[in-house]
Amino acid sequence: MDRVDLAVIGGGVVGALIAREAVAAFPDATVTVLERGLVGQGASGRSAGVHFPRGATERVRSMSQHSERAWAHLARELDLPIRAVPATVVAAGDADAVAAAYLRLGEASSRPRGWAVPPGSRAWDLAGCQYADVQGVAERVLAELRGHVTVLEGTEVTDLAVGGGHHRLTLAQGQRLLARRVVLAPGPWIAQPAWADLVAPLGLRVKKIVAAHLDEVPAPGDPLVVFHDEDAFLLPLHERRHHLFSYTCDRWDVAPDDADLVLAPSDLDDARAVLGRFAPGLTSRCTSGRVFCDAYSPGREPVVAELLPGLVFAGAANGSGYRLAPAIAAETVAALHPTPTSPPPRRQS
Numbered sequence: 001m002d003r004v005d006l007a008v009i010g011g012g013v014v015g016a017l018i019a020r021e022a023v024a025a026f027p028d029a030t031v032t033v034l035e036r037g038l039v040g041q042g043a044s045g046r047s048a049g050v051h052f053p054r055g056a057t058e059r060v061r062s063m064s065q066h067s068e069r070a071w072a073h074l075a076r077e078l079d080l081p082i083r084a085v086p087a088t089v090v091a092a093g094d095a096d097a098v099a100a101a102y103l104r105l106g107e108a109s110s111r112p113r114g115w116a117v118p119p120g121s122r123a124w125d126l127a128g129c130q131y132a133d134v135q136g137v138a139e140r141v142l143a144e145l146r147g148h149v150t151v152l153e154g155t156e157v158t159d160l161a162v163g164g165g166h167h168r169l170t171l172a173q174g175q176r177l178l179a180r181r182v183v184l185a186p187g188p189w190i191a192q193p194a195w196a197d198l199v200a201p202l203g204l205r206v207k208k209i210v211a212a213h214l215d216e217v218p219a220p221g222d223p224l225v226v227f228h229d230e231d232a233f234l235l236p237l238h239e240r241r242h243h244l245f246s247y248t249c250d251r252w253d254v255a256p257d258d259a260d261l262v263l264a265p266s267d268l269d270d271a272r273a274v275l276g277r278f279a280p281g282l283t284s285r286c287t288s289g290r291v292f293c294d295a296y297s298p299g300r301e302p303v304v305a306e307l308l309p310g311l312v313f314a315g316a317a318n319g320s321g322y323r324l325a326p327a328i329a330a331e332t333v334a335a336l337h338p339t340p341t342s343p344p345p346r347r348q349s
């Protein structure tokens with residue numbers, strides 16, 4: 001039976017960054033990433049991949065700052081598919097509350113084309129925004145780690161058991177893997193039989209996420225527009241030559257493998273209804289889109305939690321798993337710290 005110091009279950013953007021952070025923290029440890037499909041093709045593969053420096057709580061604001069710095073560093077080092085974008089925030093109501101939620105708001109300097117600030121609302125510029133091809137990011141991060149990390153794709157973990165100081169992972173092909181430590185980074189696959197009971201006490205739920213695609217070619221300076229009160233945004237996707245409109249879909253308790261997790265006509269109607277408040281001229285362009293889901297926590301903060309000694313859950317990023325992934329990875333490796341280093345990590349054969 002193969003043995004490793006650390007098994008990371010899930011090859012999404014969160015699992016990829018955890019593997020990277022773990023290799024940096026424990027250079028002598030053996031690390032294996034297990035992915036049931038292909039790297040980056042879960043929630044990460046459907047992500048709009050937007051980062052804006054925002055957080056409803058102090059912890060999330062701090063995670064956002066940490067992640068922004070980390071993404072800037074990684075983008076340079078690994079030549080990641082991440083693109084800076086100018087941004088505008090539109091909100092009505094309490095300007096102080098808006099200013100407290102965002103980290104780098106300034107006076108609005110220009111009016112983007114195609115939409116208007118509704119009466120009673122105000123616009124601000126927001127610095128530090130970017131968007132990414134999140135699947136490409138996860139692939140690049142793990143490609144760079146090969147040689148230090150074993151990446152097993154097409155390898156579903158079907159059972160997880162503890163015994164004799166090790167975690168015993170059963171894989172779909174029938175092999176077993178003994179891991180001293182395990183990180184569970186399953187994205188929205190929180191209810192897999194191998195860990196549903198372990199994860200249940202965290203109170204996580206899975207919500208459908210919808211982003212409409214607008215058949216409108218972005219102009220070079222088009223900004224990301226964040227509609228704060230609606231928790232929606234309009235993003236120019238320059239590489240794909242269309243806009244994306246993300247709005248809040250309120251359908252809960254879906255599962256990532258549900259056959260009906262698809263773009264319904266009512267999803268586009270809902271998207272048009274929200275977009276129409278700001279940009280009535282764009283609603284007729286709202287003709288297609290992407291649909292998937294993500295795990296949400298009761299406190300709407302990402303979860304890094306030790307479920308059993310040496311078994312850490314990482315995720316439930318509430319639709320923000322790309323932008324907060326570096327901070328989630330840092331917290332996860334900190335949670336592993338006392339165990340792989342004492343006694344010091346060693347390669348096992």
Ligand SMILES: Cc1cc2nc3c(=O)[nH]c(=O)nc-3n(C[C@H](O)[C@H](O)[C@H](O)COP(=O)(O)OP(=O)(O)OC[C@H]3O[C@@H](n4cnc5c(N)ncnc54)[C@H](O)[C@@H]3O)c2cc1C
Nearest residue numbers: 010012014036042043044047048050157187320321322323
């Ligand atoms: C439409 C959409 C738009 C979004 N937009 C944004 C955005 O603009 N900004 C942002 O920050 N976030 C956004 N998100 C959220 C973000 O994409 C997710 O939070 C993030 O991708 C989660 O990453 P992850 O690695 O935790 O999960 P995933 O990418 O889902 O990775 C988990 C992996 O675990 C694997 N897995 C599951 N079960 C097993 C098993 N038994 N054995 C082995 N492997 C297993 C899966 O195959 C999967 O690849 C969006 C999400 C969606 C759906």
